[in-house]
Amino acid sequence: MGALVLLLASMCLVWKRPRLNLQRRDYLLLGTLLLYFGIFTANMLYHGDPARELDMPLRALLAMPVLLLLIAYPPRPAAWWSGLAIGAISGAALASWQFLVLEMYRPQAATSNAIHYGNVSMLLGMLALCGLGWAREQSHRLAWTLLLVAGGLAGILGSVISGSRSGWLVLPICGCLFAVYYSKGRGTRYLAALLGALLAAFVLAYTLPNSRVPQRVAVAVNDIKQFQDSDNVTTSIGQRMEMWRTAWALSSEHLWLGMGRNGYLAAKQEMADEGKMDKIIKDYTNAHNDYLDALVKRGIIGALALLALFLVPLTLFARSVRHSAAPAQPYALAGVILCSCYMIFGLTTSSLTLNIGIIMLVFPMVILWAMLRRQERTA
Structure with a gap:
C-alpha cells in the first residue's frame, strides 16, 4: 500500500516539474533499475513466458518515478526511522501471538510464507539499528535510541520465532558492519x-530455554547429512539442494539467455520423467536461490543484471559511508545493510520472485537514497 501511494504521488512531477539537480550517481541508480527491468522483460518476451511474469521486474521500473519524487520531496527522517522500529515491533508481536496463542509452528503473514516473513522481520530490525547515529543527534535522543534498539531486537525476535534460517545468516555480517561503523574513531x-x-x-x-535456534540448526545439520549420505531430498534442505543441482545442470545447456520460466518447468518435468531428478521438486517454479534462478531462466545476461541490482547500489551506499557528511551516513549504512541482506537472503531462497521480496528491496533502496541525497545537500 505504501509503495502504491508513493507511485501515485509521483504523478505530481508531471505538472509541478521541481528542480531535481540530478547527479551522475542518481542516473547510475536509475539506470540500474531500468537495466534490470529491461533485461528481465526482454528475456520474458523472447521465451514467450506468461505475462504475469512481468509483475516482478515492473516493481523496479515503478521505483524510478518514486526516486525522482523523493529526491524532490524527501520524507521526514523521524517518519522513516519510527516506521522501521514500529514495523519490526508489530511484526514480532504478531509472530509471538501466532506462536504462543495460536500455537503455529512457524508464524507467517497473509502475504508471505514463514521464510519471507522472517527475512523481512530481520531486515526491518537491522535497518532500525542503522538509525542509532541519527538518534544521538535528536533532542529526545534517549527515547529515539530506546525505540530503535527495541525495533532491532524485535526484528531479530520475529525472525527467530519464524524459524527462517536464511535470515539468521545475515546476523554475523550485519553485526560486523555495525561493529566497524559504530566503533569508527573510538579505538580498538x-x-x-x-x-x-x-x-x-x-x-x-x-542457549535460551525453548529457543528455536538450536532446534532449527540441528534439523539443518541432519538434513545435510542425509542428503550427503543417501541423496535424501524429502527434507527441506534436501529439496533445496536438489533444486540447486537441477538448476545448475540445466543452466549449462542455455548459458547466455537461459530457458525462461516455461522452458525451465518443462525441462524439470522431462528430467523427472526420465528419473534424472526427484519428482518431489518438479512443481516448484523457482530454484530457491536468486542467483541460480536468474541463471537458469535468463542466462548469464540475466544473472549479471541481478548482480548489478545488488552491487551498484551497494557500491554507491558504501562510498557514501566513507565520504559523505555525518548526517547522511545513517542512510548510507542502511543502504549497505539492505543490499547485503538481500544478497545473503538470495543464497537460500528466491526473494525476488514474490511481490514482498522485490518491493522490500527497491522501494527502501530509493527512499534511503533520496534521504541520503537530501542530507548531503543540507549538510
Missing part, C-alpha cells in the same frame, strides 16, 4: 567490546 577496545556483545547475543539466542 570499543570495536572489541561491540564484537564481544555480538558474540554474547549469539550465544544467548542459542
Whole structure:
C-alpha cells in the first residue's frame, strides 16, 4: 500500500516539474533499475513466458518515478526511522501471538510464507539499528535510541520465532558492519567490546530455554547429512539442494539467455520423467536461490543484471559511508545493510520472485537514497 501511494504521488512531477539537480550517481541508480527491468522483460518476451511474469521486474521500473519524487520531496527522517522500529515491533508481536496463542509452528503473514516473513522481520530490525547515529543527534535522543534498539531486537525476535534460517545468516555480517561503523574513531577496545556483545547475543539466542535456534540448526545439520549420505531430498534442505543441482545442470545447456520460466518447468518435468531428478521438486517454479534462478531462466545476461541490482547500489551506499557528511551516513549504512541482506537472503531462497521480496528491496533502496541525497545537500 505504501509503495502504491508513493507511485501515485509521483504523478505530481508531471505538472509541478521541481528542480531535481540530478547527479551522475542518481542516473547510475536509475539506470540500474531500468537495466534490470529491461533485461528481465526482454528475456520474458523472447521465451514467450506468461505475462504475469512481468509483475516482478515492473516493481523496479515503478521505483524510478518514486526516486525522482523523493529526491524532490524527501520524507521526514523521524517518519522513516519510527516506521522501521514500529514495523519490526508489530511484526514480532504478531509472530509471538501466532506462536504462543495460536500455537503455529512457524508464524507467517497473509502475504508471505514463514521464510519471507522472517527475512523481512530481520531486515526491518537491522535497518532500525542503522538509525542509532541519527538518534544521538535528536533532542529526545534517549527515547529515539530506546525505540530503535527495541525495533532491532524485535526484528531479530520475529525472525527467530519464524524459524527462517536464511535470515539468521545475515546476523554475523550485519553485526560486523555495525561493529566497524559504530566503533569508527573510538579505538580498538570499543570495536572489541561491540564484537564481544555480538558474540554474547549469539550465544544467548542459542542457549535460551525453548529457543528455536538450536532446534532449527540441528534439523539443518541432519538434513545435510542425509542428503550427503543417501541423496535424501524429502527434507527441506534436501529439496533445496536438489533444486540447486537441477538448476545448475540445466543452466549449462542455455548459458547466455537461459530457458525462461516455461522452458525451465518443462525441462524439470522431462528430467523427472526420465528419473534424472526427484519428482518431489518438479512443481516448484523457482530454484530457491536468486542467483541460480536468474541463471537458469535468463542466462548469464540475466544473472549479471541481478548482480548489478545488488552491487551498484551497494557500491554507491558504501562510498557514501566513507565520504559523505555525518548526517547522511545513517542512510548510507542502511543502504549497505539492505543490499547485503538481500544478497545473503538470495543464497537460500528466491526473494525476488514474490511481490514482498522485490518491493522490500527497491522501494527502501530509493527512499534511503533520496534521504541520503537530501542530507548531503543540507549538510
